[in-house]
Amino acid sequence: MPGIHTMFEASTLSDAVTKLLNTFGAVAGFLAILLIVFYAAGRATGKISRPLTILVFLGPAVLLILIGLIIPAARTIWLSTKSDDSTRFLGAKNYTWAFTSDSIHQVLLNTLLWIIVAPIVTTALGLCIALLVDRLKNEAVYKSLIFMPMAISFVGASIIWRFIYETRDSSQPQIGLLSQTVMALGWKHPPNWILSHPLNNFLLMVIMIWVQTGFAMVVLSAAIKAIPAEIIEAAKVDGARGGNLFFRVTVPMIRNTLIVVLTTVMITTLKVFDIVRTMTGGNFGTQILANEMYSQSFVQFNIGRGSALAVILFVAVLPLVGYNIVQLRKERGNR
Structure with a gap:
């Protein structure tokens, strides 16, 4: 031996x-x-x-x-125009299946929910944190801590949050932070978070938001600091304070950056695959377009349908990419 x-x-x-x-x-x-x-x-x-x-x-x-x-x-x-084994020409039948199948309707609905909720919450949270952290001493330390999840892959982040969402019978010791917290607050029988639909979709979005908020914070913080001090002072002289100053001066001045951050996170969200694959495998009503594309191609070995979903995903990303490029060029032109 x-x-x-x-x-x-x-x-x-x-x-x-x-x-x-x-x-x-x-x-x-x-x-x-x-x-x-x-x-x-x-x-x-x-x-x-x-x-x-x-x-x-x-x-x-x-x-x-x-x-x-x-x-x-x-x-x-x-x-995408061929059969599952790529031997027969089907024309647009795979696309017809994608837009008429009830199961794919749920997938598209989940995907739409992701690209609406996750980018908006990420951008809003990043903006709020940027405003708060910029007023603290040693802001670089706090920004580094908030930005740190960006260094973790989506798979790694999913494994971390899988332990947080872990649920056991109430008679057993809880190892999941979320279940332990709600039980300490008086909820004696918390649900199995990952199995609870549609709550599980939002819990998976939390992982995406946790990873991407640091990116939004850093970019928006730089945009806020780039606002000329003269404009802020002039607005204060005119009586702008607090929320009035924020919504009437700060937000319009960083509008292009806000749009770029929002669309960038949308693109990342639209292509997200790792989180769903690691956490649920697309089960329990959490399937999204990117994971369904993988499942059709490499689990069910239907290359035609998988390719059709890939084309739909590609076409959905293109307008966002194009809009992002236009906004970046406008921002450079203004400088």
């Missing part, structure tokens, strides 16, 4: 070294090609120099966009 164990370790080490050398060789080869191309572009003269320079700088970007975005998107759209 010791001999077999030693041989297994040696084989594993050999495989790891081989993979590392192959990776290093691929990177070195790529860098060598880049050096040769840049050297050729630098040495080129005359009429060929400008087209070659354009090709050198735009070529890799265009190639990566083709390989990483355009070709996969075109292939997904094509697969």
Whole structure:
């Protein structure tokens, strides 16, 4: 047995070294090609120099966009018109199924609920915290603590909150913080939080809000500090105070930033998959579009329907991305 164990370790080490050398060789080869191309572009003269320079700088970007975005998107759209095993052409039948199936109606409703509630609460909470923390001493410390969940993956955050929502029979010791808290407040028989529909959907949104609030706080805090002091002073001279100053001066001045934060969190929410997959697997009435796409493609192995849901998700994200780009350009133009 010791001999077999030693041989297994040696084989594993050999495989790891081989993979590392192959990776290093691929990177070195790529860098060598880049050096040769840049050297050729630098040495080129005359009429060929400008087209070659354009090709050198735009070529890799265009190639990566083709390989990483355009070709996969075109292939997904094509697969969305095929049967589950991609052998028969179905036309728009998969899309018809997506918009007429009762089960998918619940999925779309849950997704709509997510992209309305989570971004609005995240942005509002981030704005409130930004206003409060900016008035405290050592604000960097508090901001770091609030921003810290951004460093945790959605899977990691879900595991943390899974322990918080853990529920046991009231006769047993509770290890879930939420159940222990409500029992200490007098609720003797708390429900199983994850099984309680539709409450479970909002409890899952709390995880998203917890992770993203730090992002909203940092961006909005920077926008508030960028408001010229002269404007604030002039508003105070005119009698603006408290809520009047906030809603009539601060909010209009950071309107573009608010919209950018809101749409960015919406995009993240629309694509959220990890939280639902880790917490419930889409069961108990918590299924959303991104997780249903995964389930259709890799659990039920229906590539056609999964691809159709992927296309719907892609089309839903596009307007938000476009609007975000327009707002960012407007903000840069104003500067």
